[in-house]
Amino acid sequence: MAKKIKAVDFLLDIHTEPFPARFVPPALDQLKLNAGKWLEGKIDHGEISVSGTLRHLILTVKAVAPKGNEKTERFKGPKAGAPAPAVEGFARKYGVEPGALIAESGILYAEVRTEAQAAGALFQMMIPELLKSLQFPKFMTWEETGFKFGRPLRAITALLGDKVVPVAIAGVKSGRSVYAHPVLSKAPATLKDPSRHAALLRQGLVICDPDERRGYLLKALDQATKPTGGKVEQDDELIDETVFMVEHPVPVLGKLRDAHMVLPAALLKMVMKKQLKFFPVVTCDGTLHPYFVGVRDGLSTGNELVREGYQRVLEARFNDAAFFVGRDSASTLDGKRALLDRVTYQKALGSMAQKAARVEALAAWIGERLRQNSPVDEMTVSRAAKLVYADLVTDVVKEFPELQGHMGGVYARKDGEGEKVALAIEQFYYPVAAKSPVPATAEGAVVSLAGKLDSLAGCFAAGLIPSGSADPYALRRQALGLIRIVLEKQLPLDVEEAIAHAISLQPVAVPEPAKLAAQLCDFVWGRAQSLFEDLKFAVDEVRAIRAGALKNFPTAFLRLSALRAVRRDPAFEPLAAAFKRAANILKQAKVESGLAPDRARLREQADYDLYDALVVAEGAANDRIVRGDFEGGLKTLVSVKPHLDQFFEKVMVMAEDEGLKNQRLALLSKLVRAFRRVADLSEIQPAAS
Amino acid sequence: MTFQEIVLELQNFWSRQGCAIVQPYDLEKGAGTFNPATFFGALTAAPARFAYIEPCRRPADGRYGENPNRLGKYYQFQVIMKPVPAGITDTYQKSLKAIGLDPKKHDLRWIEDDWESPTLGASGVGWEVWLDGMEITQFTYFQQMGSMPLSPVSVELTYGLERIAMYLQNKNSVYDLDYGGGLTYGDLHKPQERELSRYSFETADVALLSRHFNEWEAEGARLAGFGDPIPAYECVMRASHLFNTLEARGAISVTERAHYIGRIRNLSRKVMELYIEKNAPKQEAA
Numbered sequence: 007m008a009k010k011i012k013a014v015d016f017l018l019d020i021h022t023e024p025f026p027a028r029f030v031p032p033a034l035d036q037l038k039l040n041a042g043k044w045l046e047g048k049i050d051h052g053e054i055s056v057s058g059t060l061r062h063l064i065l066t067v068k069a070v071a072p073k074g075n076e077k078t079e080r081f082k083g084p085k086a087g088a089p090a091p092a093v094e095g096f097a098r099k100y101g102v103e104p105g106a107l108i109a110e111s112g113i114l115y116a117e118v119r120t121e122a123q124a125a126g127a128l129f130q131m132m133i134p135e136l137l138k139s140l141q142f143p144k145f146m147t148w149e150e151t152g153f154k155f156g157r158p159l160r161a162i163t164a165l166l167g168d169k170v171v172p173v174a175i176a177g178v179k180s181g182r183s184v185y186a187h188p189v190l191s192k193a194p195a196t197l198k199d200p201s202r203h204a205a206l207l208r209q210g211l212v213i214c215d216p217d218e219r220r221g222y223l224l225k226a227l228d229q230a231t232k233p234t235g236g237k238v239e240q241d242d243e244l245i246d247e248t249v250f251m252v253e254h255p256v257p258v259l260g261k262l263r264d265a266h267m268v269l270p271a272a273l274l275k276m277v278m279k280k281q282l283k284f285f286p287v288v289t290c291d292g293t294l295h296p297y298f299v300g301v302r303d304g305l306s307t308g309n310e311l312v313r314e315g316y317q318r319v320l321e322a323r324f325n326d327a328a329f330f331v332g333r334d335s336a337s338t339l340d341g342k343r344a345l346l347d348r349v350t351y352q353k354a355l356g357s358m359a360q361k362a363a364r365v366e367a368l369a370a371w372i373g374e375r376l377r378q379n380s381p382v383d384e385m386t387v388s389r390a391a392k393l394v395y396a397d398l399v400t401d402v403v404k405e406f407p408e409l410q411g412h413m414g415g416v417y418a419r420k421d422g423e424g425e426k427v428a429l430a431i432e433q434f435y436y437p438v439a440a441k442s443p444v445p446a447t448a449e450g451a452v453v454s455l456a457g458k459l460d461s462l463a464g465c466f467a468a469g470l471i472p473s474g475s476a477d478p479y480a481l482r483r484q485a486l487g488l489i490r491i492v493l494e495k496q497l498p499l500d501v502e503e504a505i506a507h508a509i510s511l512q513p514v515a516v517p518e519p520a521k522l523a524a525q526l527c528d529f530v531w532g533r534a535q536s537l538f539e540d541l542k543f544a545v546d547e548v549r550a551i552r553a554g555a556l557k558n559f560p561t562a563f564l565r566l567s568a569l570r571a572v573r574r575d576p577a578f579e580p581l582a583a584a585f586k587r588a589a590n591i592l593k594q595a596k597v598e599s600g601l602a603p604d605r606a607r608l609r610e611q612a613d614y615d616l617y618d619a620l621v622v623a624e625g626a627a628n629d630r631i632v633r634g635d636f637e638g639g640l641k642t643l644v645s646v647k648p649h650l651d652q653f654f655e656k657v658m659v660m661a662e663d664e665g666l667k668n669q670r671l672a673l674l675s676k677l678v679r680a681f682r683r684v685a686d687l688s689e690i691q692p693a694a695s
Numbered sequence: 696m697t698f699q700e701i702v703l704e705l706q707n708f709w710s711r712q713g714c715a716i717v718q719p720y721d722l723e724k725g726a727g728t729f730n731p732a733t734f735f736g737a738l739t740a741a742p743a744r745f746a747y748i749e750p751c752r753r754p755a756d757g758r759y760g761e762n763p764n765r766l767g768k769y770y771q772f773q774v775i776m777k778p779v780p781a782g783i784t785d786t787y788q789k790s791l792k793a794i795g796l797d798p799k800k801h802d803l804r805w806i807e808d809d810w811e812s813p814t815l816g817a818s819g820v821g822w823e824v825w826l827d828g829m830e831i832t833q834f835t836y837f838q839q840m841g842s843m844p845l846s847p848v849s850v851e852l853t854y855g856l857e858r859i860a861m862y863l864q865n866k867n868s869v870y871d872l873d874y875g876g877g878l879t880y881g882d883l884h885k886p887q888e889r890e891l892s893r894y895s896f897e898t899a900d901v902a903l904l905s906r907h908f909n910e911w912e913a914e915g916a917r918l919a920g921f922g923d924p925i926p927a928y929e930c931v932m933r934a935s936h937l938f939n940t941l942e943a944r945g946a947i948s949v950t951e952r953a954h955y956i957g958r959i960r961n962l963s964r965k966v967m968e969l970y971i972e973k974n975a976p977k978q979e980a981a
């Protein structure tokens with residue numbers, strides 16, 4: 007083998023007009039993945055890495071071999087002994103001598119060797135294919151060739167070692183020029199070899215590595231807010247966006263006017279974040295400070311002018327917001343309800359006024375169901391349910407839909423509604439994200455549940471069932487919210503019954519309501535499964551508690567936790583296997599459930615032992631279960647294991663004597679029933695050993 | 696810099712970039728895009744380089760001259776270039792410098808903002824440009840007109856003149872702007888804003904406007920039959936403005952709205968097809 011020539015690095019910098027921030031991270035992921043796939047098997051190389059900004063997508067491939075790999079391909083031909091012209095024709099097609107064909111199992115093959123290509127030639131082929139392989143949320147064209155990309159290409163820097171890899175795409179020829187910050191850097195810099203690339207960009211005020219830019223931004227935000235004694239409000243989404251909105255982040259601290267601080271804080275924050283991408287400054291307990299930070303793309307000199315500009319724009323936006331609040335305050339929420347008539351919820355499901363009436367009825371129904379075990383203040387529920395959608399017709403919510411609920415709460419307090427009512431309205435849409443809180447009060451929870459149940463039942467009844475990634479009514483989120491509320495508020499609500507009731511309230515004809523209810527229950531259960539899996543429960547454990555879970559979710563969670571805890575007992579899995587055997591026997595014998603064995607009619611010692619052990623364990627388990635101690639209950643039941651093993655070893659369940667067989671089946675049925683109060687152990691998969 | 700000096704500077708700047716400085720088109724329109732220099736300019740393969748100031752009417756945005764930031768009639772400065780010159784974003788930055796906004800001293804941001812005109816069946820990809828958080832320009836690469844893909848693509852720049860002037864002159868109300876010639880923007884525009892707001896919201900004759908809408912729509916279709924796209928397009932402009940006025944007047948329900956838009960779009964598509972047929976370079980018969 008020839009002596010290895012030194013490997014070199016490859017660099018590709020795709021310089022474009024500004025991408026939307028959301029385009030960049032997925033594009034960088036694809037760049038890395040697709041480059042790896044393309045190069046695989048073709049050439050030896052070291053680490054592949056990417057970095058980038060809103061104007062640069064950068065790929066680096068370390069330690070590229072000077073030449074690609076040789077390749078030998080085999081092509082199938084005619085049968086050995088085929089007429090000579092056919093054989094010769096085949097050989098000619100692949101450029102080999104007829105004598106060089108290889109015969110194997112009576113078939114001729116041509117073996118074609120491709121010479122190793124130079125690395126430069128390979129990369130020259132790769133670059134255009136790589137660019138074409140990138141998928142953007144939206145494509146555009148801008149020049150004569152009609153090349154489609156996320157934003158117009160400005161330049162391509164492509165170097166293998168110190169040599170340019172020549173390509174031309176969409177009228178742009180590759181070269182060694184590096185274009186740094188479009189405003190702050192002067193002429194393009196010249197790149198001698200890939201190792202200097204990041205440094206050249208850095209000199210031109212572009213921090214190209216997203217992680218470095220994020221670190222720089224976070225530190226600078228901390229410094230900028232130091233004089234205020236506060237911090238920017240934690241908002242990962244806005245940080246992520248900012249990292250891909252600026253190439254050289256420079257925070258500029260500005261001040262809010264006192265006159266604006268009387269507006270609802272959530273509204274002020276929304277204006278800052280959504281309309282201007284500013285970071286609100288908050289004190290350590292989360293209250294809004296009269297400051298904000300805007301992140302400038304550029305230098306930290308001359309910030310006074312920028313600060314003035316920021317403050318002026320913010321002021322104009324706050325004036326608009328104040329104008330909206332003023333208009334909204336001209337009438338009460340109660341008065342605004344009448345306008346919901348004119349707001350369509352969904353064609354088949356009627357207006358928002360109709361939805362509001364359904365939610366009110368459903369909330370009352372839930373309150374009544376809970377009266378026994380966890381009573382709520384029904385007056386509060388009823389009042390909050392009445393007003394809960396009224397803020398949808400306010401100017402503020404029309405302008406900032408994210409403030410729905412929140413503004414309802416603000417206006418309810420202004421109207422003199424009770425604090426409990428206002429809070430229930432404010433938190434109606436809770437939880438708004440996977441980790442965010444559920445409504446704080448039981449009353450708020452009931453109204454919120456009613457809203458979610460109605461949306462789910464309505465959309466299912468109208469045939470708007472989510473499929474794949476399409477979920478325009480956010481039903482998955484609503485189902486998850488529903489589960490989290492009953493679970494976290496410990497509400498013993500029979501969700502199956504509630505779903506059936508919610509379906510019965512819908513204004514569309516449902517031909518088979520029971521079937522639709524079952525379908526919706528499965529959908530809700532699907533969310534529950536993913537919630538439990540997020541909590542690190544095993545898939546089979548979750549399946550084992552499915553029966554009856556929706557009828558009482560807090561209990562289902564206790565059963566699941568008990569199962570996970572008891573599973574660690576070494577006796578558990580063999581027991582689960584024995585349980586499965588018992589369940590299978592019952593299934594095959596088609597035994598009706600609920601059979602009770604009669605001890606006197608059993609026969610062998612093993613029969614009696616199992617019977618006695620089961621009666622004792624069941625009684626003790628029951629004492630624990632009614633106290634909510636499912637773990638203790640399950641542990642107690644597991645204690646029958648040796649007796650069950652003996653039983654299977656010593657006796658034939660399917661005895662010739664029909665009476666005895668039935669007694670043994672009844673005994674197993676009793677056993678299965680006892681366990682199923684906690685979990686169906688036949689779902690448990692043995693751990694792979 | 697007075698309002699008129701900003702306009703003059705922009706005209707001079709884009710003139711130096713090879714644009715023809717054309718004049719506003721003498722019919723009412725909702726946006727500078729409706730000027731035939733842009734509307735027809737974007738349609739065919741022939742090169743187009745135009746810049747112009749254009750008064751725009753948005754009847755629903757009128758505020759009786761009482762809101763310092765909102766106007767029912769205002770100006771846009773519009774640039775259209777096809778094919779798109781290399782480095783157009785850099786050229787745009789230079790134009791800001793020409794009117795006294797040095798990008799180095801400000802925070803200049805390009806925020807995703809795709810454009811769509813349902814009545815023209817047109818859409819584009821681009822940005823709004825923020826100067827210290829304030830939107831000062833719409834920057835769009837046209838992708839479709841009359842629901843047809845465009846090739847070659849044009850780039851359209853729309854400067855918000857009043858906002859830029861307010862920034863440069865440090866004024867909080869548009870009416871306080873120094874227009875030039877010893878006048879304020881308010882001297883020239885406030886009576887108009889007051890009276891036209893009253894017209895759009897209160898006194899316009901709905902029956903007459905709807906009748907005229909129907910008539911101009913029919914006339915446009917009739918004129919297209921004669922093979923001349925320009926007079927037919929003028930009907931599109933008129934119908935489109937009548938629709939905007941009817942909407943401001945609160946005379947169009949949500950369901951009717953989509954219907955009206957569809958009617959204008961159909962007519963404008965007809966006009967576009969006609970224009971392309973008439974002006975596309977013809978293949979020599981073999």
